[in-house]
Structures are given as C-alpha cells and as structure tokens.
Amino acid sequence: MNSLIPLLVAAPLAGAALLLLGGRRLDRFGHWLATAFAALSFAFGLALLASMLGRETAERQVDVNLFSWIPVNGFQADVGFQLDQLSITFVLLITGVGTLIHLYSVGYMAHDERRRRFFAYLNLFLAAMLLLVLADNYLLLYVGWEGVGLASYLLIGFWQHKPSAATAAKKAFLVNRVGDMGLSIAIMLMFAEFGSFAFGPLLGSEGTAGAVGQASEGKLTAIGLMLLLAACGKSAQVPLQSWLGDAMEGPTPVSALIHAATMVTAGVYLITRSASIFNLAPDAQTTVVVVGAVTLIFGAIVGCAKDDIKKALAGSTMSQIGYMILAAGLGPIGYVYAIMHLVTHGFFKAGLFLGAGSVMHGMNDEVNMRHYGGLRKYMPVTFVTFGLGYLAIIGFPGLSGFFSKDKIIEAAFAKGGTEGWILGGVTLLGAAITAFYMTRVMLLTFFGEKRWQPDAEGHEPHPHESPSTMKIPMIVLAFGSVFAGGLFTLNSSFLHWLEPVTGHAEGDSPLSPLTVTLITTLCMVAGVAVSYLMYGRSPVPVVPPVGSALTRAARRDLLQDDFNHAVLVRPGSALAAALVYFDSRGLDGFVNGLAATIGGVSSRLRRIQNGYVRSYALSMFGGTLVLVATTLLMRSV
Amino acid sequence: MNPVNYLYLAGLLFTIGASGVLIRRNAIVLFMCVELMLNASNLALVTFSRLHGNLDGQIIAFFTMVVAAAEVVVGLAIIVSIFRTRHSASVDDSNLMKL
Numbered sequence: 001m002n003s004l005i006p007l008l009v010a011a012p013l014a015g016a017a018l019l020l021l022g023g024r025r026l027d028r029f030g031h032w033l034a035t036a037f038a039a040l041s042f043a044f045g046l047a048l049l050a051s052m053l054g055r056e057t058a059e060r061q062v063d064v065n066l067f068s069w070i071p072v073n074g075f076q077a078d079v080g081f082q083l084d085q086l087s088i089t090f091v092l093l094i095t096g097v098g099t100l101i102h103l104y105s106v107g108y109m110a111h112d113e114r115r116r117r118f119f120a121y122l123n124l125f126l127a128a129m130l131l132l133v134l135a136d137n138y139l140l141l142y143v144g145w146e147g148v149g150l151a152s153y154l155l156i157g158f159w160q161h162k163p164s165a166a167t168a169a170k171k172a173f174l175v176n177r178v179g180d181m182g183l184s185i186a187i188m189l190m191f192a193e194f195g196s197f198a199f200g201p202l203l204g205s206e207g208t209a210g211a212v213g214q215a216s217e218g219k220l221t222a223i224g225l226m227l228l229l230a231a232c233g234k235s236a237q238v239p240l241q242s243w244l245g246d247a248m249e250g251p252t253p254v255s256a257l258i259h260a261a262t263m264v265t266a267g268v269y270l271i272t273r274s275a276s277i278f279n280l281a282p283d284a285q286t287t288v289v290v291v292g293a294v295t296l297i298f299g300a301i302v303g304c305a306k307d308d309i310k311k312a313l314a315g316s317t318m319s320q321i322g323y324m325i326l327a328a329g330l331g332p333i334g335y336v337y338a339i340m341h342l343v344t345h346g347f348f349k350a351g352l353f354l355g356a357g358s359v360m361h362g363m364n365d366e367v368n369m370r371h372y373g374g375l376r377k378y379m380p381v382t383f384v385t386f387g388l389g390y391l392a393i394i395g396f397p398g399l400s401g402f403f404s405k406d407k408i409i410e411a412a413f414a415k416g417g418t419e420g421w422i423l424g425g426v427t428l429l430g431a432a433i434t435a436f437y438m439t440r441v442m443l444l445t446f447f448g449e450k451r452w453q454p455d456a457e458g459h460e461p462h463p464h465e466s467p468s469t470m471k472i473p474m475i476v477l478a479f480g481s482v483f484a485g486g487l488f489t490l491n492s493s494f495l496h497w498l499e500p501v502t503g504h505a506e507g508d509s510p511l512s513p514l515t516v517t518l519i520t521t522l523c524m525v526a527g528v529a530v531s532y533l534m535y536g537r538s539p540v541p542v543v544p545p546v547g548s549a550l551t552r553a554a555r556r557d558l559l560q561d562d563f564n565h566a567v568l569v570r571p572g573s574a575l576a577a578a579l580v581y582f583d584s585r586g587l588d589g590f591v592n593g594l595a596a597t598i599g600g601v602s603s604r605l606r607r608i609q610n611g612y613v614r615s616y617a618l619s620m621f622g623g624t625l626v627l628v629a630t631t632l633l634m635r636s637v
Numbered sequence: 638m639n640p641v642n643y644l645y646l647a648g649l650l651f652t653i654g655a656s657g658v659l660i661r662r663n664a665i666v667l668f669m670c671v672e673l674m675l676n677a678s679n680l681a682l683v684t685f686s687r688l689h690g691n692l693d694g695q696i697i698a699f700f701t702m703v704v705a706a707a708e709v710v711v712g713l714a715i716i717v718s719i720f721r722t723r724h725s726a727s728v729d730d731s732n733l734m735k736l
Contacts (some may be wrong), residue, residue: 610732611732611733612728612729612732613667613728613729613731614658614659614660614662614728614729617658617659618659621655621659
C-alpha cells in the first residue's frame with residue numbers, strides 16, 4: 001500500500017511529461033489523458049486514506065524513503081515521503097479539487113489551440129504541489145515549492161500573446177522569488193544549527209521531542225521569520241501580496257487552481273508543518289498573527305472596490321488566507337482550524353472561480369461586473385452553484401464557511417487578554433466586510449437589470465449555460481461548499497483527525513462559543529444588509545462613480561504597486577544607474593584613460609619612423625657620436 | 638710634413654661625406670658621399686699606421702676597400718632597380734617603410 005505514495009506524485013508528473021513530449025498526435029485526447037492522470041492520483045489518495053483509517057491513530061504516519069539524493073560526508077539529503085493525516089488532507093484537496101478543475105478546463109479551454117500544453121502545465125502544477133505536501137524534509141519540500149512557482153508562472157502567462165499576461169506571470173514569479181529566498185535561508189539556518197532538515201529528527205513526532213527543543217529562542221525566531229517570509233510569498237500575504245491580483249490574467253481554471261487547491265495553500269501548510277518551530281518562538285508567532293490580521297483586512301477592502309469579478313474574488317482569497325495564517329499563528333489553539341478553513345475554502349473558492357469562469361464564458365469573456373446583471377435567469381446552474389459558494393464564504397449558518405470561520409474567530413478571542421479582543425475584533429470586522437463584498441459580487445452579477453455591453457467587435461453577448469463538463473465540477477464543489485464544514489464539525493471529527501499531527505489546545509475564551517457565533521452571524525447580516533442597500537435597491541451605474549479616497553485607493557489595490565514602485569523599484573533603479581555610472585565612468589574611465597595615454601605616447605614616438613633614409617642616417621650619426629663621446633668621457637675619468 | 642695634418646684632412650673629408658649623406662637626395666650622390674666617408678676613414682687608418690710605425694692600419698684599410706667594393710656592387714644594383722621601377726633616383730621617394 002505504501003508503494004502508492006510515490007505514485008501520487010508520479011501520476012500527474014508522467015501526465016505532464018507525456019503531454020509535453022508527445023507532440024501533436026495527442027492534441028485530440030490529451031486533455032482527457034491529463035484528467036485521467038489527475039483522477040488516478042485522486043484514486044490513489046482515496047486508497048491511502050482508506051488504509052490509513054484502518055490503522056490505529058499512533059500508526060497512521062507512514063514514511064517512505066525512496067532513494068538517497070545527495071549523499072555527501074556530513075550532508076545527507078534523501079528523497080523520501082511522509083504521509084500523515086495533514087499530508088493526506090492536502091493530497092485529497094489537491095487531487096480532488098484539481099481533478100474537478102481539469103474536467104472543467106476540458107470545456108473551458110475547448111477552443112484554445114494550445115490546450116494540450118495547458119493540461120500538461122496543470123498536471124505539472126499538481127505534481128509539484130503534491131511533492132510539496134508529501135516531502136519528508138525541507139529540501140525536497142523546497143523542490144516542490146519551486147515547482148509550484150514554475151507551474152504558476154507558466155499558467156498565469158499562458159496567454160503570453162497578451163503583454164499584460166506575460167507581465168503578470170513575471171510579476172508573480174519575481175515576488176515569489178523573494179519568498180523563496182526566505183525558505184532557502186530558513187533551510188540553511190536549520191542545517192547550520194541542527195545539521196539536518198528532515199522533519200522527523202528536526203520537528204519530532206508524537207511523543208518524541210525533535211532537535212528544535214534544544215535550540216535557543218533567537219535562532220528559532222530567525223528560522224520562523226524566514227519561514228513566514230516564504231509563506232507570505234506563496235500565500236500572497238502582506239507585504240508580498242501584489243502578485244495575486246495580476247495573476248487573474250491567467251485562464252480562469254488556473255485562478256481556481258491557484259486559489260483553492262494549490263499555491264496559496266502552500267504557505268499555510270508550511271507554517272502548520274513547522275508548528276514545532278513556531279510553538280517555541282513566540283515572537284515569530286506574533287508576527288504571523290499580525291501578517292494574517294493585516295492581510296485579512298487588506299484583501300477584504302480590495303475586494304470591496306474591484307469591478308472585475310475575478311479580481312474581487314482574488315481580494316477575497318487574500319482575505320481568507322489571512323484568516324488561515326492568523327489561525328496558524330495562534331499556535332495549538334488554531335492549527336486545526338486553519339487547515340479546516342483551508343479545506344472548506346478550497347471547495348467554495350474553487351466553486352466561485354469556476355462559476356465566474358462560467359459567467360465569463362457566456363458573456364464573451366467580459367469581466368466587468370458592471371456589465372453583467374440579471375444573469376440568474378440565463379444561467380440557472382451557475383447561479384445556484386455560485387450562490388451556494390457565496391453563502392458558504394460569508395458564513396451563512398449551516399454551510400461550510402460558517403463552521404470553519406466561526407472556529408477561527410473563537411480561537412482568536414481565545415488567545416486571551418487585549419490581544420484576543422483585538423484579534424477577535426479584526427476577524428469579526430473581516431467577516432462583516434466579506435459578507436459585504438460577496439453580496440456585492442452576487443447582486444451585480446446575477447440580480448438587477450441587464451447592463452450588457454457589446455464587445456469590441458460589436459457582438460451583443462448571448463448569455464447561455466455552460467457545457468456539462470463545466471457544470472458537473474461546479475455542482476460537485478457546491479455540494480462540498482454546503483456539507484464539508486458540517487461534516488468536519490460533527491463530533492469534532494476533523495479535530496480528532498488532525499490533532500495527533502498538529503497538536504491542539506483549548507483556549508480560554510472570554511466569550512462563550514454561542515455568543516461568538518451570534519455576533520459573527522450578526523456581523524454577516526449587517527454586511528449583507530449594507531451591501532443590499534447600496535447595490536440591490538437602486539440601479540447600478542455602468543460607469544463606476546468616482547468614490548471616496550479609500551475606494552479609489554482600493555481600486556488600485558490599496559496602492560500596493562505604487563508603494564512597491566516608490567520603495568523598491570525607484571531606489572533600485574537609482575542604485576543600478578549609480579553603479580552603471582561608476583562602471584562606465586570610474587572603471588572604464590581608468591582603463592580607457594590608460595589606453596588613450598599609451599596610444600598618444602606611441603603615436604608621437606611613431607613620428608620618428610618617417611621613412612626618410614637621411615633621418616635614419618642622422619640618428620645613426622647621433623648615436624655614434626654619443627657612444628664615442630661617452631667612451632672618451634669614461635676613459636678620461 | 639706633420640702626419641697629423643692628414644688626420645685633419647681625413648676628418649674634413651669625413652664631415653663633408655656625412656653632411657652629404659644627410660643633405661643630398663640623389664641616391665648616386667649619396668652613394669658617392671658614403672664612399673668619401675669610407676676613403677676618409679681609410680686615410681685616417683693609413684695615417685695611424687704611419688704614426689704608430691706598424692702595418693695594422695694599412696691592413697684594415699685593405700679590408701675596408703674590399704668591403705667598399707662589395708658594397709658598391711650591391712648598392713648600385715639596388716639603385717638601378719629602384720630607378721627602373723620609380724623613374725627617380727631620389728631617396729625621399731622610397732619611403733614605403735613609413736608607418
């Protein structure tokens with residue numbers, strides 16, 4: 001059974017290789033091949049889950065050492081996999097949602113002539129992400145981490161003929177590189193400090209303490225902060241959030257994949273996996289919480305102002321990942337809920353993105369929500385599935401998001417003291433804003449009157465329901481959005497499932513769970529009500545109103561690019577210009593000056609060689625005279 | 638007669654020859670000046686032979702004459718061939734070696 005674990009990664013990897021190397025003859029059925037490989041990986045995951053459920057809690061973790069990768073004296077890197085409750089949760093999310101997105105893409109990308117390549121990249125994405133969550137050491141995790149970065153670059157820039165897509169891909173890659181630096185530094189620190197970067201000896205497993213227990217707090221804080229930097233890059237947290245909005249340039253299934261199943265969840269995984277480090281470094285933990293809280297509000301505000309449906313959803317992702325990072329930063333009281341929210345978010349966010357893609361599919365690729373309106377009659381399936389995803393994300397009682405988000409808010413209050421109140425307040429505010437902007441998206445898209453505009457070539461849009469390859473994934477995900485949260489919370493099943501890996505502690509909340517739930521629901525209702533008053537009762541203008549200063553800033557992603565430009569790009573280019581000046585004037589000036597001096601001197605010396613016999617004779621006479629004179633002089637002395 | 642006067646004559650002839658080499662352009666005249674210088678040195682050598690009372694200087698003078706004869710043969714051949722190609726005997730015209 002355990003031999004299936006490497007196959008989890010190998011299946012999509014083989015799919016990617018086959019599709020990329022197979023050539024044109026695979027064009028007709030390559031997409032189905034890729035979907036089959038993804039589904040195969042999912043099936044392996046299910047089999048492994050079944051086998052894991054059959055074992056005692058203490059024996060659930062499985063280690064497979066595949067081969068020795070870099071055996072050097074004093075440095076041992078292995079390719080090995082560790083499958084435990086945390087990994088299998090991610091594996092099922094990645095392959096399950098991933099397979100649905102593959103299926104959806106079959107319909108969505110039907111008319112793209114480079115479809116085979118697209119599916120190859122999708123498979124590569126899954127393989128890299130699976131490697132990331134299955135690795136049993138940080139170095140192999142880093143391989144998957146970089147693979148995810150590469151695949152996201154290829155997919156975001158898939159429509160590379162559009163300059164904006166090419167730029168967005170580069171931006172995502174570069175911003176991610178900053179985070180990757182953090183991870184590589186963290187790995188180097190670990191190796192320097194502990195001589196190893198394997199999870200087992202380093203972090204310890206249940207009952208046995210790892211090497212991190214003996215390290216000083218300062219060192220652990222440094223490692224923790226570097227890991228956090230890495231997580232910020234992949235999970236689009238402040239200050240490395242700027243790539244996420246632009247990443248919407250990729251095809252919509254890619255957005256769904258990045259936001260739900262892969263990529264942005266990597267940061268949350270990294271922090272949860274490194275729980276042993278963070279638990280011993282309170283300062284790093286506090287930083288994690290602050291980053292999560294800031295991003296939570298940041299993303300929510302951006303989501304409120306965007307008219308582009310995908311960018312509004314991107315802001316929402318940022319905000320929801322902020323919830324997860326915040327929960328992970330709370331320590332043992334939050335890890336389980338971070339992962340639980342991650343899984344439920346995977347369902348409803350994938351559903352929302354696929355719904356948005358379906359809307360765009362029917363509206364001639366229009367993304368501006370102010371040009372939608374009244375679509376519920378034309379796309380009933382999309383409307384219902386998107387609506388269920390919407391209810392889930394705002395935390396409508398009984399749906400997935402309600403359970404998982406509620407738990408995070410409870411955990412935030414349970415942090416205790418002033419911190420607890422502040423974090424609780426922030427998460428509640430976030431819940432209210434989430435309800436506001438998601439209701440706005442819903443109202444602008446599906447309700448009100450038609451505001452459709454003809455596209456650039458003058459074609460009126462004819463909204464229509466999407467083909468069934470697109471509808472089925474949306475329906476399945478809608479089921480997940482509705483039931484996953486309840487299923488996880490029933491008998492605290494998810495808590496008991498993950499607790500052996502991440503550990504869990506009950507916090508000491510000043511408010512009873514029921515009170516928190518009531519307040520959360522009230523915040524949600526308030527958000528929905530405000531949004532309804534603003535967008536539901538009066539016609540929505542097609543041209544966006546000027547808006548307040550905050551709105552204008554939020555439309556520009558709260559000036560994140562202006563900030564990066566002013567703080568990083570401009571001093572960077574100034575430094576580069578100064579270096580170029582020093583190089584061309586200083587170094588080259590010295591070398592060129594030397595050459596010019598020697599050249600000038602030699603061209604003067606050259607004049608002696610004038611080709612006249614007489615002048616050579618003169619110099620001979622002169623030389624002889626000098627010789628004779630010197631000889632005589634020496635003799636007389 | 639004081640043999641030293643021959644040395645003065647030799648010095649005078651040598652100077653005339655050297656100045657001719659430096660000043661004149663015509664290759665034939667230049668060549669004659671070179672011969673003049675050689676003969677001036679021959680005269681000086683013979684005079685030294687007389688002054689010292691041995692034959693060393695005279696022997697060297699014979700050597701010089703042999704070398705001068707050989708030089709004239711080669712030099713005149715060069716001048717003739719240059720004149721054939723350039724229709725000029727001026728040494729300033731043959732300046733292709735100039736950079």
